[in-house]
Amino acid sequence: MTAGATRVFATPRVLVEDRGDVVLLRSADELGEHAPTLGHLLRRHGERAPDALLAAQRHDGGWRRLTWGDARHAADAVGQAMLDRGLGADRPLMILSGNSIEHLVMALGAHTTGVPVIPVSTAYSLASRDHARIRAIAALCSPGMVFADDPGPYGAALDAVAAPGRVEVVARGQRAGAVRFDDLVRTPAGPDVERAFAAVTPQSVAKLLFTSGSTGVPKGVVNTHGMLCSNQQAIGQVWPFMAGEPPVLVDWLPWSHTFGGNHNLGQVLAFGGSIHIDDAKPTAEDFPRSIAALRAIRPTVYYNVPAGYAQLACALEDDHGFARAFFSRLRFMFSAAAALEPALWDRLRAVADAASDHDVPLIAGWGATETGPGLTAAHWHPAARGCIGLPLPGVTLKLVARDTRWEAMAKGPGITPGYFGQPGLTAQTFDSDGFFRTGDACRFVDETDPHQGLVFDGRLGEDFKLVTGTWVRAGRLRTALLAEAGVLADAVIAGENERFVGALAWVDQTRARRRYGGERPVALDHPGLRDDLARALQALNEGQGSASRIERLVLLDEPPSIDSGEVTDKGSLNRRAVLQRRGSALAELFGDPASRQMVEPDRAQTSVQGHPEPARPA
DSSP: OOOOSSOSSOOOOEEEEEOSSEEEEEESSOOOOOOSSHHHHHHHHHHHOTTSEEEEEEETTEEEEEEHHHHHHHHHHHHHHHHHTTOBTTBOEEEOSOSOHHHHHHHHHHHHHTOOEEEOOHHHHHTOSSOHHHHHHHHHHOOSEEEESOHHHHHHHHHHHOOTTOEEEESSSOOTTOEEHHHHHTSOOOHHHHHHHHHOOTTSEEEEEEEEOTTSOEEEEEEEHHHHHHHHHHHHHHSGGGGTSOOEEEEOOOTTSHIIIIIIHHHHHHHTOEEEEOOOOSSTTTHHHHHHHHHHHOOSEEEEOHHHHHHHHHHHHHOHHHHHHHHTTOOEEEEOSSOOOHHHHHHHHHHHHHHOSSOOOEEEEEEOGGGSSEEEEOOSSSOOTTEEEEEOTTOEEEEEEETTEEEEEEESTTSOOOBTTOHHHHHHHBOTTSOEEEEEEEEESOTTOGGGOEEEEEEGGGOEEOTTSOEEOHHHHHHHHHHHHSSEEEEEEEOTTSSSOEEEEEEOHHHHHHHHOOSSOOOTTOHHHHHHHHHHHHHHHTTOOGGGOOOEEEEEOSOOOTTTTSBOTTSOBOHHHHHHHOHHHHHHHTOSSOOTTSEETTEEOOOEEOSOOOOOOO
16 A cells, blocks of 8 residues: 555654652644534534434344445434433433344434443443442433344343433343334434524533543443544644544444544544454454454554454464455554554554555554543654653643652543542542642653653552562553563452562463363463462562562363452453452462462462452451
């Protein structure tokens, strides 16, 4: 592919104000004008290019398509149906099921008529046994309508949030009393839709995105139309090619999460692009379906999280034909949600250089559910490995010195006004100058040259002290362990008020089978696994002080529990909940004398932990 005349990246320009223990960073480029609401974006592109593809979804061996023009008309019809049933700013739409064309049309109908959308993580419906989280969300928000693609798998969740006067909508299957999606789409749109559309403002609530806090209890982040539209304007200014090159995505990232729903889908809406909904997850079993879609569609931009990139790297390295197809018109690869392991970053960089006939940068960014989501993005090539870029136009970052790190706070039009129904929590989340406390730490790639960008430096809330008073940077140490070990799916670093640092961890069975062979799961007492982990700990600890050493490791066989709050809505671990729940594992980890079953740097002996006991009293 020969790149077009439009530059992929804008020239990075940052203004720095150094106040000693506080540093302010902002883009030298002012934020430009942007659409006031998501409904305006839909209508703009629906009128300009009604026959262009907005969304496609796998169906009967092919792709079912939704054009921009059809989406505009369907949204008006669904919006009218919602108004007819009393939905509005105080009676939102709850969506239980995952990404689909019907999900998209329901959301667009709500955006058009000013109905807030609550896209709930499918894990709360499908992986939960007690449905406590979706019950809590429904009790807090009082949705007027609940949508699920299929009442079969979502039947128990629909039962959990059923209430008098609450309308249920399903796209397929049978459920007593439920309205069919097709009936909503056939509703004639009347003047009520235009009146409702005219009343939607940038301050109107577009979405309530529920994210798990440190306690595992969901909190509803208010996302306004102005937040989301301003964020896409900022993205367009640092990646200017999108204005003339509507992005083509093949994407699986869930719309209940800010990365998939606000950043990726929002980008398609903002720039008149198209999204091919990938129904495969980044697992060894599912990823061949993703490969087939990527090979056929050949996206122009690609977004994923580290788990997805781990699968992609293997596929690109194993199949040069797929690699050439994948990179053929790709402008860049972008990673967010968690840091890519250095070795994985290098593998992706190497295969892109080998297989593509043009530069395909690998870049990263940083943000949160509360920030629309983008705060920073790398927009130069090559960017340093792990660089999260510089502030987007309109964003001001405040870096506050905290011990040896910089706490990152942010202000700008993409910042949430707060948490729905939780004014106390909202007040705690902003400092006296109105900056949002992200809870994250950042540092400069090069302290002498801010233009080289920032690096994510972990979550401040994960840090703890050993009994010696030495601070442990748990986020950094976890990343180092996962990179060194190579066969771990995830880990939790522990040791607060203990004599040394330990870790609880889960094996990545896909990687383990690839390394040790066989079709069945690798046993946690496998000699090769134990030896490799012991050597990894030795390598990790070489030359390090107590805060950067992991002296013991316990493997867990029971997966993290979403009902117990160990897994967040994003699929990441809730460190505090894991430590509270895994009392028996912690007792073994820090027991004296050490268990002979444990992996330590100088001997390969593994503990297999099953069902946990309650956490030890403080």
